[in-house]
Amino acid sequence: MAKLLPIFAISALSAVGFGGWYSFSVLRPKDLQQYLEWQGFELASKKGGYIWKAILDEHKSIIVSRTKKLDPKEEDIESWCSSHLPSTDYESFKDDASKICVNNPQTVRAKIIQQDGNIDSLINDSQESKDKEYRISYIFKKHIDGVLALIGFIPPKQELGQEIKENIKDAGKALEAWCKKSLASKPEDVLVDNVKLLCSPTKFHTVKELIENQNEKNLLLTDGNNSSELNAKYEEIKDKASWTKDPDRSSFSMRVDDLKDWCEAMEKKEFSDEGIFSNIYPKFRFRCLKDK
Incomplete structure (x- = not known):
């Protein structure tokens, strides 16, 4: 009989266990x-x-x-x-x-509304300017590690010695598609943060607006207070091929006003246009801003 005790013990425990399970199974909120x-x-x-x-x-x-x-x-x-x-x-x-x-919340959109009360901080798809907003957001955030793979965009190959190709229209469309898809996706914390970062508009559109946003307006050589620096910059670049053969020049009077005219024209350029960020903006900073 001693050898049977464990079996009976197991049976007894099983009975209690099944009874407990049965009682739990019929519980109803x-x-x-x-x-x-x-x-x-x-x-x-x-x-x-x-x-x-x-x-x-x-x-x-x-x-x-x-x-x-x-x-x-x-x-x-x-x-x-x-x-x-x-x-x-x-x-x-x-x-x-x-x-x-x-x-x-079942979507990123709902999660952002829960956190912020609305999605006004994101690019508004009902605005006529939305295409420009997506392009500018892309061009200023594309250098963040992992962004290109995240939105599924491959920049065009660059040719040595040639101006940088951005393919900014397609890049903007890729970002827009990613933002729309992500807003309807499950609200993982990392995705919510990425949407807030990548799908929000910048505070500027033109070269001059960026300069002002960075508190650099007083550095513009077109400012009357910086006329001596403007003259010095013109003397520095006037004989360089990058200046004499610049296709964006509108006047060729061989005077300092040529540089001033170029700077004033370029500061109105919008970053949503092809090549403004990668090609024009670096030249603008060199030619049209005095050193800090």
Whole structure:
């Protein structure tokens, strides 16, 4: 009999175990709130901030259906959830509640709205200037490690001794496509941060606006206070082939005003145009700004 004791012990334990499992299996959350919490959700009412705004943006069709309002507000969702959380008969709306009553953004767009209250910091796709905005954002952020692979863009091959080719139009389109795709993707923290970085517009569009943004306006040689530096720069470059054969020159009077005219024309150039960042801007800084 001594050898049989372990078997009986195991049988007894099994009986207790199955009984415990059976009891647990028939447990049912007492109400909707407990159901949501057992599913691992955090109630939206406990989150605060812009959570209701994010939910409204992401699940408006469900909210319209549940609240019976064509143009529901944040308080309408909150009210619906508050009145239904105590419900014990929740089977018919638990799935919708798990979307509109909990802190569980499903997209990067919703996550950004939850954090910031809107997506106004990103490039607005309804603006006529959006193509330019994406191009400029690309050209100033392309040097960040991993960006080109991330947006799936391969810059054109460069030819030795030739001006740099940017292919900025296609680059802007690649960034735009990536931004749109990412906004609809699952909100991983790294992706959210990358979208905020890459899909937001710059504070400048033209060469002069960048100079002003960098607090360098007083360094412009076109400023009357810097006339002596302008003359010195002209004397430095006037016989160089890079100046005498520059195709962007508009006047050839062989006077200092030629340089001033060139600087004033170039400072109006927009970085959304091909070659302005890579070819014109470096020359502008050399020719049109005095040393700090």
